[in-house]
Amino acid sequence: MATAHFRIAKMDCAAEEQLVRMRLSTLDGIDHVAVDLGVREVSVQHRIDTDAVDAALRSLDLGTTHLGDGGGHLAGVDELLRELVGRQAVARRLLHEPGGELGLGDREALGLGDAVE
Numbered sequence: 001m002a003t004a005h006f007r008i009a010k011m012d013c014a015a016e017e018q019l020v021r022m023r024l025s026t027l028d029g030i031d032h033v034a035v036d037l038g039v040r041e042v043s044v045q046h047r048i049d050t051d052a053v054d055a056a057l058r059s060l061d062l063g064t065t066h067l068g069d070g071g072g073h074l075a076g077v078d079e080l081l082r083e084l085v086g087r088q089a090v091a092r093r094l095l096h097e098p099g100g101e102l103g104l105g106d107r108e109a110l111g112l113g114d115a116v117e
Contacts, residue, residue: 001031003070004050006042009063013037016062023056041067 011017017035020042024030029048035041044053050069057064 001045001047002050004044004046004053005067005069006044006054006057007063007065007067008040008042008057008060009065011035011037011040011042011062019060020057020062023060024053027052027056 008016008020011020014037017037020035021033024033024044027046027048030044030046030053032045034043036043042057046053050066054064054066
């Protein structure tokens with residue numbers, strides 16, 4: 001079984017999610033469909049050619065892009081969340097400590113690196 005990941009740019013409501021699910025249900029060899037409406041992505045576990053899945057989704061004219069196969073479609077999200085939480089912590093501390101200076105760790109957490117102020 002393979003997993004293919006797609007971005008559906010114009011899928012922004014439950015009705016369009018249902019269209020995607022209905023279209024994929026017409027294909028033999030689809031084992032599971034996971035939809036993340038918030039990021040407009042669909043993961044499809046299948047036993048058929050990925051091109052057939054891609055063609056079915058493209059036929060809906062909702063702006064389908066094949067993101068890749070295998071792995072999780074949210075690969076890298078944990079790292080991004082850690083980075084954002086770090087930035088939020090630094091920002092909160094600076095708000096509560098007016099006049100505080102940014103240390104090297106703070107600068108890195110905010111994505112400033114070695115930038116000169």
